[in-house]
Structure formats: C-alpha cells, structure tokens
Amino acid sequence: MNKRKYIIDTDTASDDAVALVMALRSDLDILAITCTAGNLSLAKTTRNARLSCKFADTYVPPIYAGSDRPLVKTLVVGENVHGSDGLGDMFYPEPDIKLQEGHAVDAILEIARTQDDVGLITLGPLTNVAMAILLDPLAMRKITHIIAMGGQYRMTNGCTANAEFNIWVDGEAAKIVLESGIPITMVPLDVCYGEAEITADDRNTLRSLKTARGDFFVDCNRHLLAYNQRSYAKDIISMPDPTAMAVAIDPSIVTSYVDVYTQIELRSSLSYGQLIYDFYNRHKKIPNVRLVTKIDAQKFKQLVFKTAE
Amino acid sequence: MRKIIIDTDTGSDDAIALLMALSDKNTEVLALTTVFGNVSLKQATRNALISCEVAGVSVPVYPGMDRPLIRDRIEAIHVHGSDGLGDAGILDPKLKAENVHAVTALIELISKHNDLELITLGPLTNVALAMRKAPDILKRLKKIICMGGAQLGYAAETEVAEFNVLADPEAAKIVFEFGVPLIMVPLEVCLNGDGRHGAETILDELDLDSIKAINTPKSEFLLKISSSLLKFHEIYYGDVGLELPDPCAVAVALRPELILNVYPANVTVDTSGSLSYGQTVVNTKGGTVLEDQIYVANVSIVSALDGKGFKTMIKEALR
Numbered sequence: 246m247n248k249r250k251y252i253i254d255t256d257t258a259s260d261d262a263v264a265l266v267m268a269l270r271s272d273l274d275i276l277a278i279t280c281t282a283g284n285l286s287l288a289k290t291t292r293n294a295r296l297s298c299k300f301a302d303t304y305v306p307p308i309y310a311g312s313d314r315p316l317v318k319t320l321v322v323g324e325n326v327h328g329s330d331g332l333g334d335m336f337y338p339e340p341d342i343k344l345q346e347g348h349a350v351d352a353i354l355e356i357a358r359t360q361d362d363v364g365l366i367t368l369g370p371l372t373n374v375a376m377a378i379l380l381d382p383l384a385m386r387k388i389t390h391i392i393a394m395g396g397q398y399r400m401t402n403g404c405t406a407n408a409e410f411n412i413w414v415d416g417e418a419a420k421i422v423l424e425s426g427i428p429i430t431m432v433p434l435d436v437c438y439g440e441a442e443i444t445a446d447d448r449n450t451l452r453s454l455k456t457a458r459g460d461f462f463v464d465c466n467r468h469l470l471a472y473n474q475r476s477y478a479k480d481i482i483s484m485p486d487p488t489a490m491a492v493a494i495d496p497s498i499v500t501s502y503v504d505v506y507t508q509i510e511l512r513s514s515l516s517y518g519q520l521i522y523d524f525y526n527r528h529k530k531i532p533n534v535r536l537v538t539k540i541d542a543q544k545f546k547q548l549v550f551k552t553a554e
Numbered sequence: 555m556r557k558i559i560i561d562t563d564t565g566s567d568d569a570i571a572l573l574m575a576l577s578d579k580n581t582e583v584l585a586l587t588t589v590f591g592n593v594s595l596k597q598a599t600r601n602a603l604i605s606c607e608v609a610g611v612s613v614p615v616y617p618g619m620d621r622p623l624i625r626d627r628i629e630a631i632h633v634h635g636s637d638g639l640g641d642a643g644i645l646d647p648k649l650k651a652e653n654v655h656a657v658t659a660l661i662e663l664i665s666k667h668n669d670l671e672l673i674t675l676g677p678l679t680n681v682a683l684a685m686r687k688a689p690d691i692l693k694r695l696k697k698i699i700c701m702g703g704a705q706l707g708y709a710a711e712t713e714v715a716e717f718n719v720l721a722d723p724e725a726a727k728i729v730f731e732f733g734v735p736l737i738m739v740p741l742e743v744c745l746n747g748d749g750r751h752g753a754e755t756i757l758d759e760l761d762l763d764s765i766k767a768i769n770t771p772k773s774e775f776l777l778k779i780s781s782s783l784l785k786f787h788e789i790y791y792g793d794v795g796l797e798l799p800d801p802c803a804v805a806v807a808l809r810p811e812l813i814l815n816v817y818p819a820n821v822t823v824d825t826s827g828s829l830s831y832g833q834t835v836v837n838t839k840g841g842t843v844l845e846d847q848i849y850v851a852n853v854s855i856v857s858a859l860d861g862k863g864f865k866t867m868i869k870e871a872l873r
Contacts, residue, residue, distance in 0.1 A: 321843055323842045323843075325842070325845055326842050326845075397706075398706070398707045399705070399706055399707035399708070400706075401705075401706050401836055401837065401838055402838050402839060402841040402844065403841060403842070404841050404843055404844070405841055406706075406835045406836060406837045406841070406844070407706055407830070410843075413843070472845070476839060476840030476841070477839065477840050508713075508829055510826075510828060510829045511828075512827075512829075513824055513826030513828045513829070513830045513831075514826065515822065515824045515826065515830070515833075515835050516714075516824050516826065516829075516833060516835060519714070519830055521713045521714060521829050521830065524713070525710070525713075527712075527713070
C-alpha cells in the first residue's frame with residue numbers, strides 16, 4: 246500500500262514539535278514542512294521545525310520558510326505560552342539541518358501541481374495555505390483535504406473568549422481557507438483538553454522511557470505546562486497540534502464528529518476570529534467543515550508514548 | 555416576603571412564568587412591566603393582563619418600549635403564535651394597563667422599595683433605559699434575574715445568539731455591564747446540554763398528562779396557550795416536549811435551592827452588528843492573548859437546574 250502523502254504547515258513551538266516528531270515516525274509520507282509565523286516569529290518557527298526533525302531521527306523532508314506575518318493583521322505571538330524560544334526556553338543547540346531555498350507557498354503549490362493524493366496538515370495560522378489558494382486556486386483544489394488544528398466550539402478562553410489562537414492570528418486567511426472548497430477536518434481546542442490532557446502521570450510515563458524524545462516532549466513543553474497551571478489551574482500539558490497529527494496518522498482516533506457549515510467572524514472587536522458553526526443548518530449550506538467533537542484519548546496518548554520510545 | 559418586579563414580553567412561556575410568580579405565597583409581585591419581544595408591545599401587554607386574570611390577582615401592568623434601542627425589531631410569533639398565546643382564541647382581558655410608562659414605573663418603584671428583585675423575561679430595553687435615566691436609583695436593585703443569553707456553543711436564535719439578547723443587544727450590553735448583581739439563566743438550562751431536547755426541565759407527555767389532571771382554570775390555560783410551542787418543538791425534534799425558559803428564570807428567582815450549578819463570569823454583549831451580533835461573550839480565565847487580563851465577574855451563570863423540583867413547582871402553581 247502506498248503511504249499517505251501530506252504537507253505539514255506549522256508555526257513550530259512546543260506542541261508543534263511533538264506533532265512533527267510523531268509525523269516523521271509514523272506511516273505517513275511527509276513531502277514537505279512549511280513554516281509560518283504564529284506562536285513565534287518565522288525565524289524561530291523554522292529553527293524549531295529543523296530541531297524537531299533532528300529529534301525525530303528518521304528522515305528530513307524539505308523545510309521551507311513562508312509567511313512572516315498574517316495577511317492583514319499585525320502578528321501577535323504566543324511566547325507567554327511556549328517560552329521565548331518556543332521550546333520551553335531549553336535553548337537547544339542549532340541543528341545541522343538546513344532550510345530549503347524558496348518560499349513555502351511556492352513549495353505547497355509545486356507539490357499540489359505535480360503530485361496527486363496529497364493532504365495538508367496545518368498546525369498554525371493559515372497564512373501560507375491562504376496565499377497558495379489565492380495564487381493558484383485550481384492547483385489547490387487538487388489537495389485532497391486539510392486537517393487543521395484550529396477553533397473551539399464550547400471551550401472559552403483558548404486565545405480570546407471565543408476564538409482559538411491559530412484562527413485568531415490570521416482570521417482573514419482562515420476565511421479564505423474555509424471558503425476554498427477544500428474539505429477541512431477541524432480539530433478544535435475542546436478535544437485537545439479534557440481526557441487528552443498530558444497529566445503528571447503521563448509525564449512520568451514519558452520520562453520513564455529514558456529516551457531523548459521522551460525527555461524532549463516533556464522539557465520543550467514546560468512553559469506550556471506553566472501556562473496551563475497559571476491560566477486554567479490545571480497541572481497538565483495540552484497537546485492541540487499532536488491531537489490534530491494523531492487524527493491524520495490514525496483517523497480511527499476520531500470517535501465523533503459533525504459536518505457543519507462554518508463561517509468566521511472578522512468584523513467584531515469582541516469576537517474576531519470566532520468560528521461560527523451552523524449546527525442547526527439554518528443557512529441550508531453544504532458543510533465545509535468536519536468538526537471533530539470527540540476523540541479516543543487513550544489511543545491518542547498511546548500514540549504519543551509510542552513515538553517517544 | 556420576597557418583593558419582585560417582572561419585566562416581560564409576554565408570550566406563552568412568559569405567561570406560565572407569570573402564573574408561577576403570581577401564585578407564589580412567599581412572593582409579592584409589585585408590578586409587571588411589558589416590552590416588545592416575542593410579540594408586539596400591545597400584544598405583550600394584553601397577554602400580561604390575561605395572565606393576571608387567570609392567576610386571579612390584580613397587579614399593575616405598565617407598558618414600556620415597543621422597539622429596541624438601535625436595531626430593527628424582530629419577533630418570535632413563529633414560536634408563540636400570532637397572539638403570543640398559541641392562537642387558542644383566548645378572550646381579551648377585562649383588566650386594564652396603567653397609563654404610566656414602564657421605565658417611569660420601574661424607577662418609581664425601585665426608589666420606594668429596598669431589597670427589590672427584578673426578573674426579566676424579554677429584551678432588556680426597558681431596564682436599560684431606566685438604568686440610563688436614573689442610574690443611582692437602579693443601583694438600589696438587589697439583583698436581576700435575567701432569562702437571556704447563552705454560553706459559547708449553545709445558542710439557538712442565530713448560531714451564537716439567544717433571542718432576548720439578540721432582540722436588543724445594545725440594551726443587554728447596558729444591563730450586563732451596569733453593576734447590579736445579575737443572575738443569567740441561559741437558554742441551554744431549559745434545553746439540554748447539546749442544545750437539543752431531552753433536558754430535565756422540559757415537560758414531556760407524562761408531565762402534560764398530570765397537568766391536565768390538575769384540572770383548574772390555570773392548568774387548562776397552560777395547556778391551551780402551549781399548543782404553538784409544542785408544535786414548534788415537534789417540528790424540530792419529532793416528539794412531545796414543552797421548553798420553558800422564562801419559567802426557569804422564575805424558578806431561579808423564587809427557589810434558588812433548585813440551582814444545581816452556577817459560576818461567576820465576566821459577560822458582555824457583542825454589539826458589532828456582524829455575525830456574532832447579540833452574542834453573550836463569556837470570559838472566565840486565561841487565553842493566549844488575554845492571559846494578563848483581569849476579569850471582574852459581573853454575572854453569575856446558572857448552568858444546571860433541578861428539573862424534577864422545577865416541574866413540581868410548576869404543578870403546585872397550577873393548583
């Protein structure tokens with residue numbers, strides 16, 4: 246059987262890093278890693294993507310730098326969540342992996358034009374993907390589907406009260422992607438918290454493996470741990486991007502979903518970046534999003550543990 | 555004795571809520587103030603007077619605003635029938651409304667009474683205007699129990715907004731941010747957690763049968779005026795169910811012990827006029843870009859109600 250082919254677009258900070266390691270140690274064929282600004286500046290996300298490949302210790306797909314800012318908005322980063330280096334301020338040494346020449350958007354388009362059956366996994370703001378859609382919508386229609394970590398539907402205060410960070414950072418880009426016609430599976434924050442949270446016991450499990458990767462997963466997320474303790478009074482590491490990656494690696498992790506027509510609020514100052522789900526089908530529109538509403542959290546954690554071995 | 559005023563856009567579930575409050579022995583209802591909403595102001599006032607007659611009490615009814623502050627008027631006759639009482643041929647009342655504006659009456663009554671509680675069952679236009687006209691007096695309210703708004707992901711009128719708030723978002727913003735303790739009874743307390751039927755508080759076929767057996771003018775009235783709401787539910791869900799948001803708010807006010815869960819939050823109202831217009835924006839704690847924000851909880855959100863106790867309360871009111 247042919248391996249399933251994906252491009253990963255990422256604003257690599259701590260939970261992205263875990264997701265990248267998972268991808269490179271899975272059965273997926275990762276054709277390229279394209280980086281965008283988001284959690285951190287573009288310089289930092291590209292560095293962290295290269296570092297993640299080092300920790301994955303399998304193969305190194307071409308890594309491209311892409312957008313250094315959102316389409317319209319000013320960039321707001323999340324260093325308060327992930328640390329100033331995005332990896333828990335562990336300041337890992339510079340990896341001996343080079344960036345590819347060329348822009349991430351061109352790399353995405355080139356793959357879309359020349360290869361079939363390619364999917365896209367997005368772990369950050371959707372700027373690169375939106376730009377690719379704007380530049381060559383026909384080529385992008387060949388992308389079979391997008392699995393996106395993004396949005397929230399009942400959990401409040403992910404980024405703002407009603408918006409999740411990846412969508413909020415570049416709401417305009419998200420709108421372009423939502424309206425592109427590419428089938429989107431959305432993994433919202435809601436399913437990345439709760440049962441999927443990496444508890445103290447889970448962290449002990451990772452440490453007890455005594456592997457570089459097990460330690461990396463815990464160490465690089467130590468700022469995220471502190472953030473969850475501060476913000477939500479929870480002694481956990483939340484793993485949104487690994488959850489989305491797990492959905493790509495093993496679709497059976499999704500145990501419940503809703504196909505729903507989804508819009509985005511861009512004009513309200515209070516609710517900018519909020520995804521507006523038409524659960525009752527008021528607009529009689531064809532659903533553009535498959536919203537994941539429940540995952541098999543144990544299966545997800547086992548996948549994280551197995552990757553760290 | 556608990557002293558209350560009820561501000562209402564009297565449709566069918568408001569009428570049931572009024573019966574409950576007007577029949578409660580431990581509660582003195584000082585006045586009803588009416589507002590457009592489910593139906594026109596005129597119809598809401600008529601229905602409030604009818605409710606008083608059925609309850610067998612005479613309480614002053616003050617008509618108030620017939621339109622929202624800013625937006626165009628919306629109504630819900632598809633839910634409550636064109637007369638707001640299920641188009642069941644209920645006759646006009648003999649009681650007459652007062653010739654004083656609801657906003658004037660609210661200010662007057664609140665200035666004269668301590669420990670007064672306000673229950674709002676409709677759009678918040680009257681209350682907002684009273685707050686702007688006489689803020690110092692309105693600050694004397696002990697608390698406001700408001701049927702309105704929804705938590706994130708549960709709304710039903712638009713994707714993100716609940717009817718009472720959507721009908722006048724600007725007024726709701728004024729009221730939510732005013733500073734009087736506000737207890738929010740969101741829509742989903744009277745639907746279930748998925749925003750679908752099956753909630754503990756929804757009257758099912760058995761409940762309706764036992765109400766029929768009570769066989770008083772009040773129980774007969776309830777069944778008559780609920781036909782439109784029942785039909786609405788059946789079209790959506792294909793079974794028998796009577797959803798009663800406004801009675802839930804009265805239950806919260808009169809029987810706080812029925813509250814199973816309540817939490818403090820910072821709530822404001824989206825007045826953008828865009829997709830999220832009329833949304834109650836609930837902030838609790840945290841968020842990547844709001845981490846350092848300090849929230850002052852201005853609202854207590856009731857998120858679960860004892861359905862069994864609620865139903866018992868309704869049945870007692872009908873005897």
